[in-house]
Amino acid sequence: MRPFYSEPHVFIHPAAATEKGISDGDSIRVFNDIGEVTVRAKLSNNVARDMVVMYEAWFPYLSYNVQNVVDDCRSDMGAMKTGAPGAAILDQFVDIQKVG
Amino acid sequence: MRYAFLLDMDKCIGCRGCAMACKNYYNLEPEMVWRQVYPLADSIYPHSGRAFLSLSCNHCDNPVCVTACPTASYSKRPDGIVTHNMETCIGCQNCVRSCPYGAPRYNRVLGKAQKCGMCWERLDAGLLPACVLGCVTGALQIINLENFAETGTVQYPAGYPVMKKISPSTRFILPKMPQLTGVKQ
Numbered sequence: 001m002r003p004f005y006s007e008p009h010v011f012i013h014p015a016a017a018t019e020k021g022i023s024d025g026d027s028i029r030v031f032n033d034i035g036e037v038t039v040r041a042k043l044s045n046n047v048a049r050d051m052v053v054m055y056e057a058w059f060p061y062l063s064y065n066v067q068n069v070v071d072d073c074r075s076d077m078g079a080m081k082t083g084a085p086g087a088a089i090l091d092q093f094v095d096i097q098k099v100g
Numbered sequence: 101m102r103y104a105f106l107l108d109m110d111k112c113i114g115c116r117g118c119a120m121a122c123k124n125y126y127n128l129e130p131e132m133v134w135r136q137v138y139p140l141a142d143s144i145y146p147h148s149g150r151a152f153l154s155l156s157c158n159h160c161d162n163p164v165c166v167t168a169c170p171t172a173s174y175s176k177r178p179d180g181i182v183t184h185n186m187e188t189c190i191g192c193q194n195c196v197r198s199c200p201y202g203a204p205r206y207n208r209v210l211g212k213a214q215k216c217g218m219c220w221e222r223l224d225a226g227l228l229p230a231c232v233l234g235c236v237t238g239a240l241q242i243i244n245l246e247n248f249a250e251t252g253t254v255q256y257p258a259g260y261p262v263m264k265k266i267s268p269s270t271r272f273i274l275p276k277m278p279q280l281t282g283v284k285q
Contacts, residue, residue, distance in 0.1 A: 001116070001120065002130060002131070003119075003123075003130075003131060003132075003133045003136070004116040004119055004120065004133075004136075004137065005116070044148050044149055045148055046147075046148060046149060046150065
């Protein structure tokens, strides 16, 4: 997939980016209590002002993994449906900060 | 028969499935692509990052690669497909420099040019090209320009080079802006 998606992005609403002093293409630290990832910012009005979006994907030679900021809480119906608790992958609260 | 690609930009979601299917089918080297997907600039389509041009070789009516090649490695078949012969290619890259659509690309590993041949070996066997099969929304199709009703399609969408003499065979259906339904505006 490298020729098509060479690196991961975090999609940020332009107004939210302005508030944080972030411009398109800046290196951004996305973090919460679970962990953090560093990705390039892509400003887009396709996301709401109080949301950021990161795609789940694999990128060679990069440490990026969206799971680093996802809290694997137990799913409520996993045991009944599959026999094992399973993880409920939900939206997460994160903060963003420009790097450097 | 005059084979051509038809891209319905209103259906394309920019997933790169077509480009990846092509890359898979021909086992291309990691950096090599014969088809690429380009998001349209906001100045062309204001709904940011939601319309795309999926482009490979346009199998032009008057292909410049055919005239630019010193070893006659390119030929235009009677059914419109422009093919490239890797056996006689010397890797001079005249085609890479001449094509305004950037279809021929230089393969550094093989030292030769390569490009999309519309999966002619599949079409000849009655199968669809890999990219068309890989398109999940049905946006990318094969048409026969001899009996194709061109109404509602364009040859040169915004963001795509206008080359009247070369006359690329690819046709496009332009993307429409999404409408909110059930909401008073």
